Amino acid sequence: MSGAKTALGWIGATPHRVEDEALLRGRGRFIDDLSPVPGAMHLALVRSPFAHARIRAIDASAAAESPGALAVLTGADLAAVSRPLGAVIRGAAEHYAAAVDVARYAGEPVAVVVAGDRYLAEDAAELVEVDYEPLEAVLDPLVAAEAGHVVSDRSFRYGDPEAALADAALVVRGRYPFGRWTAAPVECFGVIADWDHAADSLTVWANFQGPFTLHTVAAGALGLPAARLRLVTPPDSGGSFGVKAGVFSSIVLAGLTSKICGVPVRWIEDRLEHLAAAGSATHRVTDVEAGFASDGELLALRYDVIEDVGAYLRAPEPATLYRMHGSLTGAYGVSNVAVRNRVVCTNRCPTGLNRGFGGPQLYLALERVMARGAAGLGLDPAEVARRNLVPAESFPYRTPTGALYDSGDYAACLNDALDAADYRGRRQLQAARRAGGEGRHRLGIGLACVVEPSISNMGYISLAETAAERAAGWPKSGNAEGATLAMNPLGGVTVRLSTVPQGQGHRTVAAQVAAQALGLRPADVEVQSEMDTHVNAWTVSSGNYSSRFAGIGAAAVAEAAERLAEKLRCIAGDVLECAPADIELRDGQARVVGQPDRGVSLRRLAGAAHWNPESLPSGLEPGLAVTAFVSAPNLDPPNEADEVASSAAHGFVVDVAAVEVDTVTGAVRVLDYVTVHDAGTLLHPRLVDGQILGSFAHGLGPALLEQTVHDDEGNLLTGSFMDYLCATATEVPPLRILHRCTPSPFTALGAKGLGEGNTMSAPAALANAVGDALGLSDLDLPFTAPRVWERLAAAGEGGDRP
Amino acid sequence: MSSHSEIAVTVNGRRYREAVAERMLLSDFLRQRLGLTGTHVGCEHGVCGSCTVHLDGAAVRSCLLLAVQTDGADVRTVEGLADGERLHPLQEAFREHFALQCGFCTPGILMAAADFLAHNPAPARNEIAEMLAGHLCRCTGYAPIIDAIAAASGSGAE
Amino acid sequence: MKPPPFRYVRPDSVEEALEVLGEHGEEAKVLAGGCSLVPMLNMRLARPEVLVDVNRLEALSGVACDNGSVTIGATVRQAALERSPQLRRELPLAAACTPYIGHFVTRNRGTIGGSLAHADARGELPLALVTLGGSVLAQSQRGQRSIAAEDLFVYHFTSALAHEELLTAVHWPAAGPGWGYGFAETAQRHGDYALAMVACALARRDGAVVEARLGLGAVADRPLLASEAAEVLVGQDLGGPAGDGAVAEAARLAAAAAEPFDDLHASAAYRRRLVAVLGEQVIRAAWESASGTSGSAG
Incomplete structure (x- = not known):
């Protein structure tokens, strides 16, 4: 039965999501529902139609007279009362x-119209006259x-x-561009802002996803002490996949x-605005060299990376470039690595978080040269991968660039994947088909072995x-989180x-984790997911x-729940006249271990703590609310090396993709x-598989279909859902999906993150599969039929131009 | 200024008489005027499918209709899908199959699927996928949604 | 993305509709299913002063079959072509291409007349009507006229309808004995505008093609008839030894007749290539289905 408690308790069980009842009934509470x-007055933004232009003048007089319009503010008006974003x-x-003097990407806000509703605001926005002097736009990272940007x-x-490269039997070189694509959550950005002049403080409701480093950045730009920027997120968010970190500038x-x-004002971004200006993944061009010994051993890697972050270096960029730094060697035990990282600005929308965050770009380059190295040496790519995977007995394994890989059995996962995919059988079929002469349809098999950091x-x-x-x-390190648990007088x-959460089901899992520690059912635990910087522990x-x-x-929840459980055991021990260590919390009761008839209900204990604090054991702090913070271990600041x-x-993650390419x-x-996947302990296997499916679709997009395209002048060509092609059900x-489990020794519950792995692996696996099918080393994403055909035609193959 | 019209429309069985700006989209009318915020707005050009509701029984995009066009019509939104306390079989199936994550696209998909199954009670998986291709979901990768619709259908095909 | 202001008119009769159109001319826009017009309003790419909602006009919602032709009122929904057994039987080509028009939900609302009046060069129904040699009925206060499909589509998004004219009905030649049909398209995703599409209607008698029509869509600024290509098929037994050659030659000529363009999604050369590939496919499908059963491909 769905949701049954496992032998290990609620951890690893698959209860229904507590989020779903409201969402299925249309009772979710998303930002635009609040x-x-x-x-609140409505905003519409006037945006630059040019990728790069001097703003000579803005005439808002007609707009200001438009029915229902309250005000028109220019970028300069905003800048006069703010500071640049840090x-x-x-x-x-x-x-x-908003732009001041110069607009640096098409879609950049230039002026803000305030009006009674969005219809009226758009009417007025059309009347704002901006005198632009177009300037030369730089769009390509190279x-x-x-040009020195x-x-x-x-x-x-x-x-x-x-x-190591000099000693290599084979050096494979390649250039792997990874163009822009975007998360495109179905819900766009939304912000409701209310400045209190009496208190000189701002309260904002926004579907911002964190990280809350950006709260500090926003407060700085607003000229506010952080304590006077109250940021509240709605209970529900319509997906993010990273991009809603970018809400902070709005x-x-x-x-x-x-x-x-x-x-007070309200801005609900529309889809055209979102695709033009919300943010996208970086455009990265990676030149890579990989040196191999003749037996397939990877001896060295050298990367030369150019990363386009767009018109401004918007925080937290250039994080896309450094998020994978500890994992530049991927899953392989190579110890010689060189990398040059250049961050460039172009006249395109600023980039930001996007599921996979740097992983898709890294692994496309790394996994392509692994496959090409195998081909160059006449070896099977699976054998070359196996030859180089970090061995199971090496964990914890320190990579040359500094990561400490916690646990795993990479070779076993590879074997599982090869078996499940009938890798050998497919290779035989491919060989037989090739021996029979290449036909119209070519088979290709692609592997990707990726380490998924979290x-x-x-x-x-x-x-x-x-x-x-x-x-x-000041040094920066670590990653900490807080959670607050409270037991009410009736034991809830x-x-x-x-x-x-942006849809992942955190409330469901938090209820499982808390229930596990407290001997309750998840249904007894009510989880609130709103972030309120004036209320939450963060x-x-x-x-x-x-x-x-x-x-x-989840570890923060577990820690807070454990501390609350400890307190309940203390009270129960006092009541039952035994040591707290002899108390177990089960089925809503505190019982003496081994004496099931000696117990007291948690409800009773909670009542005592609330109503009769005089009865508490001496020295015990009254109250049943616990806030706990935990910090992930081993995350030191970067060292001198x-x-x-x-x-x-x-x-x-190991992926095996089998494709067929129609050369006609x-x-x-x-x-x-x-x-x-090996993601350690799975807290809720059904939600885990949901993350994997979504992550896969997210990575499939840029591999096969999705791209953010600008023309030579910097106009966005993929500015609506007619042209930005999100993958659909067809x-x-x-x-x-298969799983292995080697629990992490570094996290409280043994769990590792897993929501991004397939976004990292799918472009690489599909690139290897298509490359294998066609014998082409340099085919750029996305592999749309027209692009593949053009490439084949250019190679004098298959295309058969009439 | 845009001109206004008075309309009489039944939504989820309740009759409303409202004066609306003639250019007001049905999606905005439902959300802002009637407070039925379960109908979501994701693209306002008819692609994402989040705003799908029933107009006189047929699934339609409410961002592609004017509120004034529903004068005299019967509209059903996701808030009217369940039978009181009891969820609609599609809603049950979505919960059972973990067919939603953020849930933003879900109301539109439920409304489309309800109409789809009325015309095609035992669809094959590829037919479900083709219907679903008119809806964007960025969370689930679609497979669990297809599972849920199949389970809720007469075919129960999985 | 909110529409600009306009005046909304919902006439009670065709005459009243024609009156409004006559009065406002190009400042008026007819609102049918709204699947194309309303996105343009929301993006403020269209800004009519008056919107004339014809959805409630009963005179535009009928279907009649007689004498080998089917007359469909302009506001009949696209979904009817999928769901009505009668229309599926009489108009197998239109039925075959309907699943490719947008999606399930948009076909519930999108109208057949609206799709034709919109004159999108990538539209499935314009291609079907041209391929079948149908026509539309246009009315204005000055009277009514029939416009042959080939004359209706002038270029992308531009029809031969005058501003004061209302497309009221569509005449489709019904499937006759011995006729077969084929339709195929390639799009980036299911339901997207096609990169290329080809439709074929042919009559088969005594083991040979006696009449053939081949239509090309999304590869010019309007749907095209590839007459020279179709001519190659006439007199041929496509199942016989010379059949493959005739089909290939027709497809080659069809590709040559295309007038494709480059855009974000595909090059002109690629679209031309697709015409050849799809052309062979639909000619064969039409030949197979002409042997008695109503047929389609795609």
Whole structure:
């Protein structure tokens, strides 16, 4: 039966989601469903139609007279009462909530219209006349690097990569561009802002996802002490996948507008705005060299990376580039690595978080050269992978770049995947078909073996600075989370989370974890997922990113629940006249272990604690609310050698993709896709599989279909859902999921994050499969039928141009 | 200023008489005027499917209709899908199959699927997928949704 | 994404509708299913002064079959082509292409007349009507006229309808004995606008093609008839030894007749290539289905 308690209790059980009843009835509470403050005026933004233009003048007179319009504010009006958004490193253009003097990407806010409703606001926005002087736009990362738009250039070296490459029997070189794509959650951004002039403080309701480092950035731009920026998230959010971290700059924009106009304001982003200006993944071009010994041993890796972060270096960028730094060697036991990282600015929308966050780009390059190395040596790619995987007995394993891989059995996962995919059989079939002469349809098999880091080290981003620069500032490290549990006078439990769920089901799992510790049923636990910076227990690292819930968010709940349980055991021990250690909490009772008839109900204990604190054991603090914080271990700041444990936990994913490419039409069909995961302890296996399916679809997008495209002038060509092609039910192939479990020794429950692995692996596995099918080394994503056909035609194959 | 019209419309069995701006979208009318916020707005150009409701029994995009067009019509939204306390079989199946995560696209999919199954009570999986292709879900990868609709259908095909 | 202001008119009769259209000319826009018009309003790409809602006009909602032709009122929903057994039987080509028009939900609302009046060069129904050699009835205060499908589609999003004219009905040649049909399209995703599509209608008698029509969609600024290509098929036994050659030649000529363009999604060369591939597919499907059963491909 669904939801049955397992032998291990509620951890690992699969109860129905507590979120679902309301959502299925249309009773969710998303940002645009809320009216937390009466009389909010609506905003519409005037956005630059040019990728790069000087703003000569803005004439808002007609707009201001438009029916229902209250005010029109220019970027300069906002800048006059604010500071630029703080950046991780210097060098990029100053970034305000709206453009001042120069617009640097098409879609950048230039003016804000305040009106009675959104219809009227859009009417007025059309009447704002902006005199632009178009300037030359830089759109391509390589051009930007050539032209000197480099805001960070750092080189790293670990081991002796030069010598290892010189000794290699084979050096494979490749360039792997990974273009922009975007998360496109079905709900867009929303912000409701209410500036209180009496208190000189701002309350904002927004579907922001964290990290709350960005609360500090927003407060700084608003000129507020952090305590006077109250940020509240709604109970429900319509998906994020990273992009809603970018809401913070709109929080500043709406907050300033409310401040200047003296009214509460509401901005609900529409889809055109979202695709133009919300943010996307970076555009990265990776040049990679991989040196192999003749037996397939990977000897060295050298990366040269150029990362386009868009028009401004918006926090937390350049984090996309450094999130994977500890895992530059992926799943392989190679010790010689060199990398040069250049961050460039272009006249495109600023980038930000996106599921996989740096992983898809890294693994496309790494896994392609692994497959090509095998081909170059005449070896099977699965054998080359096996030859190089970090051995099971090496854990915990320190990578040359500083990560501490916690646990795993990578070879076993690879074997599971190969067996499930009938890898040998497929290879034989492929060989037989090739022996019979290449036909119209070509079979290809692609592997990807990826380490999936979770729970980011808040210090990794400081690798963008040199060790000397870091030494001059404050060190940053770790990743901490808090949770509050309270037992009410009738024995019910409430939990308050700061993990800002975006649909993952945190409330369901938190209830399981709390119920487990307290001997209750999940139904006895009410979990609140709203973040309120004036109420919740939080740190800068709170929020929803780096798949941190299972490893650290749930751990905070477990810790708080354990402390509450300990307190209940103390009270019960006093009542039952035994040592607290002899008390167990089960089925809503505190019982003496081994004496099931000697017990007292938790309800009774709770009542005593609330109503009769005089009865509590001496020395015991009254009250049954516990706030606990936990911090992930081993996450030191980067050291002088630029080594960093960029994440606390490391899952492992092996994908085997089998595809068939129609050389006449270029169509790529996925015949079979197997994924094997080791994410440690699974807290709720059904939710786990849901994360894997979603993550897979998210990675399939940029591999086969999705891309954010601008023309040569910087106009967005994929500005609506007619042209930005999200994968639909007919495009996502079935996914076969298998699990292994080596619990993490570094997280409280043994769980590792797993919401991003397939986004990292799918582009690589599919690129390897298509490359294998066609024997082409340089086919760029996405593999749409027209693009594949063009590439084949260019190679003089199959295309058969009439 | 846009002109206004008075409309009489039945929504989830309740009759409303309202003066609406003629350009007001049905989606905005349902959400902002009637407080029926279960109908979600995800793209306002008819692609994402989140705003799907029933108009005189047929599933339609409420972002592609004007409120004034529903004068005299019968509208059903996701709030009217369950039979009181008892969830609709599709809602039950979605819960059972973990067919939603953030739940934002879910109301539109439920309304479309309810109409779809009325016309095609025992669909094959690929028919469900083709119907579902008119809806964007960025969380689930769609497979659990197909499972749920199949389970709720007469075919129960899994 | 909210529509600009406009005046909404819901006439009670065709005459009243024509009056409003006559009065406002190009400042008026006819609102049928709204699947194309309302997105343009929401994006403020269309800004009519008056919107004339014809959805309640009963005169536009009928279906009549007689003398080998089917007359469908302009506001009959696209879904009717999938669901009505009669229409599926009489109009197998239109029925075959209907599942490719948008999605289940949009076909509930999208109208057949609206899809034709919209004159999207990538539209399935415009291609079907051109391929079958149908026509539409256009009315204005000055009277009514019939416009042949080939003359209706001028270029992308532009029809031969005058501003004051209302498309009231569509005449479709019904499936006759010995006729077979084929339709196929390639799109990036199911329900997207096609990168290319091809429709074929042919009559088969005594083991050979006696009449053939081949239509190309999404590969020009309007649906095209590839007459030269269709001509190659006439007199041929497509199941016989020379059949493969005739089909290939027809497909080659069809590809040559296309006038495709480059865009974000595909090059002109690729679209031309698709015409050849899809052309062979639909000609064969039409030949197979012409042997007695109503047929389709796609």
